[in-house]
Every structure is written in C-alpha cells, then in structure tokens.
Amino acid sequence: MRAEHAISIRYFTLLGIFVAAIIAFTLHAIEMPNHLQRPEFLTGYVMFGLMLLVALLNVRKKLSMVPIGRAAYWLAGHAFFGVMLIGLYFVHTQTIWPEGGYERAFAMMVYLVTASGLAGYALQRISPRRLAAADLEIIYERIPAELAEVRRKVQAIVLESTKESGADTLGRHYLESLSWYFRRPRFFVPHLFGLQAGQHWIRFQVQTIERYLSAAERAQLTKIEGLALYKDKIDLHYALQSVMKYWLLIHVPLAAALLALMFWHIIAVNVYAR
Amino acid sequence: MARPQRWDAPFGPEMTDTDVERLLTLPEIAAIERGKFPNHTPLVGVIKNDSRLVRFEAGDIVVREGDYGNSAFLVVTGKLRVVLAPKLPRELIGRQSSRRKGLLEALSQIWTNRVIPEVRDTQRYTDQKLRGSATDLARSQVFLQDVPAVLVDHKTAELGPGTLFGELAALGRVPRTATIFAEEGAELLEIRWQGLRELRKYDAGWRRKIDERYRQNALKVALRESPLFQGLNETELQEVANATLFETYGSFDWHVSYKRMREQGKAEQEPVIAREGEYPDGVLMIRAGFARVAAKMGNGQRTLTYLGAGDTFGIDELWAGRDGTDVSLQTSLIALGYVDVLRVPAPILEKFVFPKMKAPPAPLIERAGRPLTEDAPMEWAVEQRFINGTKSMLIDLNLCVRCDDCVRACASTHGGNPRFIRHGPTFDHWMVANACMHCADPVCMIGCPTGAIHRSISRGAVVINDTTCIGCGTCANSCPYNNIRLVEIRDVGGRPIRDPDSQKPILKATKCDLCETNPGGPACVRACPHDALRRVDFRSGDIFRSLG
Secondary structure, eight states, X not given: OHHHHHHHHHHHHHHHHHHHHHHHHHHHHHHGGGGTOOHHHHHHHHHHHHHHHHHHHHHHHHTTTSOSOOHHHXXXXXXXXXXXXXXHHHHHXXXXXXXXXXXXXXXXXXXXXXXXXXXXXXXXXXXXXXXXXXXXXXXXXXXXXXXXXXXHHHHHHXXXXXXXXXXXXXXXXXXXXXXXXXXXXOOHHHHHTTOOHHXXXXXXXXXXXXXXXXXXXXXXXXXXXXXXXXXXHHHHHHHHHHHHHHTHHHHHHHHHHHHHHHHHHHHHHHHHHO | OOOOOGGGSOSOTTOOHHHHHHHHTSHHHHTSOGGGSOTTSOHHHHXXXXXXXXXXXXXXXXXXXXXXXXXXEEEEESOEEEEEESOOOGXXXXXXXXXXXXXXXXXXXXXXXXXXXXXXXGGGGTTOOEEOOSSXXXXXXXXXXXHHHHHHHSEEEEEOTTOEESHHXXXXXXXXXXXXXXXXXXXXXXXXXXXXXXXXXXOHHHHHHHHHHHIIXXXXXXXXXXXXXXXXXXXXXXXXXXXXXXXXXSOTTHHHHHHHHHHHOOOOOOOEEEOTTSOOOEEEEEEEEEEXXXXXXXXXXXXXXXXXXXXXXXXXXXXXTTTSOOOOOSSEEEXXXXXXXXXXXXXXXXXXXXXXXXXXXXXXXXXXXXXXXXXXXXXXXXXXXXXXXXXXXXXXXXXXXXXXXXXXXXXXXXXXXXXXXSOOOEETTEEEOBSOOOBSSOGGGBTOTTOOEEEOTTTOOEEEOTTTOOOOOHHHHHOXXXXXXXXXXXOTTSOBOBOTTTOOBOEEEEOOOTTTTSTXXXXXXXXXXXXXXXXXXXXXXXXXXXXX
C-alpha cells in the first residue's frame, strides 16, 4: 500500500496547490477592475504559459535520455495543470459558452481536450487493473501472432477430430460459427465495458454442438473451449490495450488544434488591442 | 537412449590417455592417494574428464581480477606472473572504461542515433588486443602486448610449475582477487569445480592445502564481517576460524537445472542443508549463494525468508538451548542453487560467542504465523530465483498502461535498440521483466573468454565491453533468466558486418547496463509515466510489501 499511498500524497499535494492557486488567482482577477486593471490579459497569458507547460509532456517523452525529472511527475503536472486550465478559462472568459464563432470553437476545443484528457486518465487508471486480473500478459504487437497460433491449434484439433471420428460435425460447426470467432479479435465493445459477451458466446456454441458429438469428439471440443477462453483473454487485452494506446489519437490532435487556435487568439488580441 | 553419465561431456575432450599419464607424474598429483577415491570416481577419471590442458603464450591473461570463474589452475610448465600493485589498468585487461556522458552529449543522441539499430564504428575494434581462435571463439584470449613494460611498472610475483591458484574463487563462487598473466609460454592444468571438489573431498593433502589457504586468506575476514563474531578479539576469532568447517551444497551449474525448471515448470529437489526437527550442531553461515529458511506446511515447505552471504542459521535454537536443554531446529535450511556454507561448531559458540552476545531477535519460526497470502509473492520470487537480482525490473501491472515508454526510453539511450523486453514471469499483479537483474551471483560472468562482461567499478552493474566482446554467446547461454541477447551489428553505413572468411554475421552480446554511461540512472524508470516500473533488490527486505 505504501507506493499508492506515496502517489496519493503527491497527487493531493498537487491538488492542494492547484486549489490554492486558482482561489488566489481568481480573487486577484476579480479585484483587478477595482484598480482600473483588465484581468483578461493576465489570465490569458497565464493560460498561454500553462498550455505550453502542459504540452511539454510530449517533448519530455522524446527526451528520455536526459535527466529532466521523472515522467510520472510530468504526467501528474500535466493532469493537474490541464484541469486548472478549465478553471482559468472560466475566469478568463467569465462564461461557459461565449458569443461568436471563433470563441465558441475555442471553447469547444477547451472542453473536448479536457474531456478527452480526463477520459484517458480514467482509462489508464482502470484498464491496467482489469488486464492484471485477466491472468494473462501479452505484448500488444504479439497479439496477431498469438491469435494465429490459437487458430492453428484449433484447426489442428478439428482436423484430428474429423480424421479420428469420421464425422464432420465439429468441422462443420467450426466452418459455420467458430471460425468467425477465431479469425480476429472479437467482442471489442463488450470487453471495453467489462461485459462477458465473449464467454457467453463460447458457452452457447459449446452447448449448441455438444449434443451431437461422441465422447471422443466432446474431449476435443473441451480442448477447443479452453483455447476459446484463452482467446477471450487475448481479446480483452486487445480491446483495452487498443483503447489505452489510441485515445491519444483523439486527445493529441485536439490539443494541437487548441494550441493553434490559442496562437491565433493571441495574435488577434494583440493586433486589435492597439 | 542410455542414461546420461557424469563424464559424458568431459571438460577437455582433447585430453588423451598420454596426457593423463604425464599429469599423474606431476608431484602435486602423484602425491594423491588414488586408493582413497571411490570406484565410481577414480582419480584418473577426474583428471581426464574434469580437467584440461591449456596453453598460454607470453602476455596472455589467464585470470582477471574481478572475474568469476568455475575452475582452478595448476601450473605444469612455464612461468606466470600475478599482479600485486598497482593493479593493471582496466582497459588493459579487456574492461570498459565507462565515462558518464554529459548533459549535452546525452541530448545529442536525438540526432546521433541512427534509424538502423546496432550500428558500430568498426574502427574501434581494430586495435583490440585479442588473440583469436577462428574455430573456438571461447578460447580467444585477451593479451598484454608489452609484458616487459608491465613488469617494470607493476609489482608482480612469479608463479612457477606446481603452483595452484584460482581454487578459492572456483569453490567459493567469489570474484578472482588478482590478475595473472603468462610471462612466457606456459602449460596449465585447468580443473573445473566438480573435479576440484572431488580432489578436496577424497585427498587429505589437497583438502588441507585448499582449507589452509581459505583460512589464511578469507575466513577471518568473513567471520569478522558477521555481527555474530564482532565482539571477539583476534585470538578468539582465530580459535573460531580454526574450528570452522567448510561445506558446499547444490550444483555450481544451478542455472542449467533452473532453466530446465522454467521451461518444463518442474522444480528439482533442492538439497537440504539443515532439516527441521534435527538437533543443531553449530551455526551455519552463508558465505556465497542463497538458501531459504522453510517450515513444514501441509505437504510442502513454506518459505519464511531467504538467506544470502553473511546471514546465519540455527542461532535461535542454539541460543535457546545454551543452558543445556535440547532444542531441535524449528525450520529447515534449503539450498537455492549453489551455496557455500561455514559451519561454526556449537561448543565454540558456547565458549567464545554466547558470553558476549545479546539475545537474538525474534526467532524466524514466528514468521510462520503470518497469513499465507502475505508471503506468496516472496515465495514466488524465491522459487523463480529473482532473489539473485540486485536491480530486477519489477513492473506493477495494476499501474502499467503498456505504453512502452520504458522500452522507447531504453532504445533511445542504447543506439536505437532496447536492452530489455517488457515481458516476463508474472505473479498476482507483478511482473519481473526480461531485463538484466545485475545478479549477486552473476553466472553470466563465468567463462567469458575475454573478460568483456564484468562489474563496473562505479555502480557495480554487470556490463559488457562491446569492444572486447567476441559474440561467443557464453554469457547469453549461462544467464538463467534469458536476459542477454546476441545482436548482429552493422557498420556506420548500415551494412551488416560479416566475418570475411565464414561470411557469418558478427555478433555482440547486449543487455541492460543500467544506463551506466547516461546521466540520471536507468532511463526506463524515469520514463514510466505511472511509476509502475522499479529496479529492485529482492534481498533488501520485503519488496512486495513495501511497494504495496
């Protein structure tokens, strides 16, 4: 428990700093008009600085050969400053949904980037535990090869069964139904949501064919069922590892678009402020 | 298939009967009483199968300081020199001079790393001082080019015919303490540890010789380092040393049976050093290797803890029985691989140690009261021999998002090719990945013909000198955990480098070097965004409990 405890302390410390900073900053921004100052420039440039800081996580990943702090601290900072940006955005715009097309596009990007970031963060906290509980560990890139190996084994069992029994019952069922399952990863969405659709499907297939098989063929079917359940675990890995890898394909382009909008916003504000 | 026999694979297949006859006339071997050897292990068999004749030319390095070896040497003809002081420079004996990169140099890897991995500047291989053997890579030698200069610059001592050396490192599995090289052409009888063990076991002369040397050179140091004997003065320590017995358990080649166990999933019977229920006749002190303390549990043995070099066993019972009551052993001590044990007899303890000793901490048997699930990860680590690792890569699968940032970080600091695989044995939510564990007992270092694989001076990591590595694969084959890989290298133009004669690719052994030359320590640890990856020493307390 000590490691998680240490991580929690770190996160709560950062959270405390985040809350304190946003309260102090908001109070200051509210107070500024009373001193005939415009808070928008201050809040805007603070947001600009924070956005660049948050975007630096990607640079940190490319610079793993130099000691510039542990990536875990960078990620924690990325998450907390990212959330802080939403608060700053409200202080900066003083609205949830601004007027004007450009401003609305900007707001939409802020919300989408934050939402995709939070979703990714949640995914990365939940999915590893589900994978660890699957009692199988497989490298993502190895999944196609492993599936091919499982398929080869199943086909060998089916062929052997057909040869030994002289009946094509199992072979026919394989061609009609089972081959669909063993062809590629299946039940992607159910696996994402923790549903047991894959296992249910396997049970249904076994029950469907079992009554037509001899004792020897049933023994072969049991072997196929074992391999199918093994593949179900691979499918779970495929689904969760895919999502853990590819959610960044949503978050990063959105963040890049937000940065582009931000730069344009700064140029426009400075040009029209004169 | 016939049942395999002990001498099916002799140490030196080229040893002839004539060689054996000649060796039997050497005074050191002629003095051995052949009749003391059992019929199944005759002296002639030991000489023929457990030893081999090796020839060294002037300047050849026979053993290097810091190397691990599993054989001793008897000088047959010629002269050798042992380097006393100052030590030979590390580069001269085939070591790597590891210089840590500066920040900018480390950063420059962004643009200096090539797209094609494992590119080497072949220029630096041209001046390596290797005397090669085209047919047997494992017989290649690192040699000193200028022996007279070495003799002038360094204090050395001569080793002539009849000198035995290397036996303590071979039997005790400890690093060689000095570098020895051939001053002129020399012929040596190399005796592997199995033969050495038989000679010590059956011949009183060899036993006396080896034991005396150990008593003179290492025993008192080992005893003095143990907290048990720290209150003793010099005379008392000498008395203890004189009475101490040496014992070895398990196989020196434990990694072979361990690999088999990993492949077949079947553990071999481990030798019991001391059995639960028996009466202790002395305290056992581990000198090298590992042993586990176990208590009977149902039909098995539950591991309570494991002991490494310097740890003692049996003191709880001896202490409890010091007033004369008979207290049997509460736990068993079981060898994990090869274990070198010192046995200090009970009367000696009662006379010298107990009067000055404080009561030992809680007996180990008390740990048997803990819930089984608490000890399950430790039991697994012991079974898998991960306790050997001092820097094992432990991944918490509950935190790991399988992003491979660790792998990419490793690749970016090692010329584009990672030095580990993010895969390995798992238990519960723990994985020990296939990364060099920088073992306490580095069997990979045994048998490296050029000394390319060695411990670095700066951090004690096991590293490979790419310049002197000849790609023979000895280290990769020996590593019990399959953590060393041979890679085909390419020249700066990206072309595969091949041996001009055989056209076979030139290989180099690669493994995790703990980012020895990079600033900031292991890049893999720093790169993990979820703190899922640690480099841990399984011997430093209960790692699993401390990590959660």
